[in-house]
Amino acid sequence: MEPIVLNxxxxxxxxxxxxxxxxxxxxxxxxxxxxxxxxxxxxxxMYEGEINMVIHADGGEATAEISQEEIRIILAxxxxxxxxxxxxxxxxxxxxxxxxxxxxxxxxxxxxxxxKYSDELKIESTPxxxxxxxxxxxx
Amino acid sequence: xxxxxDLAAACGFTYYNGETxxxxxxxxxxxxxxxxxxxxxxxxxxxxVTVMSNPNVIAVAVMADLPxxxxxxxxxxxxxxxxxxxxxxxxxxxxxxTTYETAVKINGVLKAAGDRE
Numbered sequence: 001m002e003p004i005v006l007n008x009x010x011x012x013x014x015x016x017x018x019x020x021x022x023x024x025x026x027x028x029x030x031x032x033x034x035x036x037x038x039x040x041x042x043x044x045x046m047y048e049g050e051i052n053m054v055i056h057a058d059g060g061e062a063t064a065e066i067s068q069e070e071i072r073i074i075l076a077x078x079x080x081x082x083x084x085x086x087x088x089x090x091x092x093x094x095x096x097x098x099x100x101x102x103x104x105x106x107x108x109x110x111x112x113x114x115x116k117y118s119d120e121l122k123i124e125s126t127p128x129x130x131x132x133x134x135x136x137x138x139x
Numbered sequence: 140x141x142x143x144x145d146l147a148a149a150c151g152f153t154y155y156n157g158e159t160x161x162x163x164x165x166x167x168x169x170x171x172x173x174x175x176x177x178x179x180x181x182x183x184x185x186x187x188v189t190v191m192s193n194p195n196v197i198a199v200a201v202m203a204d205l206p207x208x209x210x211x212x213x214x215x216x217x218x219x220x221x222x223x224x225x226x227x228x229x230x231x232x233x234x235x236x237t238t239y240e241t242a243v244k245i246n247g248v249l250k251a252a253g254d255r256e
Binding site: 117 | 174175196203227
């Protein structure tokens with residue numbers, strides 16, 4: 001099939017509604033008949049990325065490119081950027097504010113979780129300019 | 140594995156949402172309030188036992204395909220969480236017991252069901 005491209009603006013204002021783009025992609029994958037395991041991996045990886053954009057970057061843009069063999073998720077924001085990507089990849093390291101931690105996030109598991117559930121994760125980040133995550137999941 | 144409605148009845152949990160939904164199968168429980176731990180580590184078929192009651196809990200249950208959320212210690216979901224649970228067909232149960240006691244109950248019921256098979 002021709003790749004299907006879905007595009008979403010992620011609203012950075014309301015943390016409680018975060019996850020709408022991931023939820024929409026999850027529904028689309030279900031309709032397209034992907035296996036539960038693939039859908040779960042995409043949903044988890046994308047949701048963690050979406051949450052990060054809301055916590056750290058006041059939102060951004062989420063794109064899903066869906067083909068039979070692979071699903072690519074691109075999450076681009078114009079947030080503060082990640083100063084030290086190796087450090088950010090360590091479980092338990094987090095710069096999330098207190099109010100986010102009170103809601104159960106900010107435990108420093110977001111990026112490690114994305115890596116765990118994806119086949120490839122590429123992070124491009126420039127402090128002061130923004131961050132782009134490219135997540136690849138093979139079906 | 141046991142259907143979530145059978146488990147709820149056997150354990151004495153009550154419903155905040157989803158009494159009439161088709162329930163999935165529960166094979167165990169994951170007990171945690173840190174949602175990034177939950178989403179990264181809860182296994183397939185795990186019921187989530189937590190005292191967190193915000194809408195993000197429901198979102199995590201949806202993304203990780205968890206069969207239900209069980210709010211322990213009699214914690215009530217907030218309005219936004221209830222709305223999200225209804226919109227996304229997530230079964231939300233209430234347990235008056237602590238997270239530990241809730242997990243022990245689930246384990247007992249699942250074990251007894253397994254022994255009968």
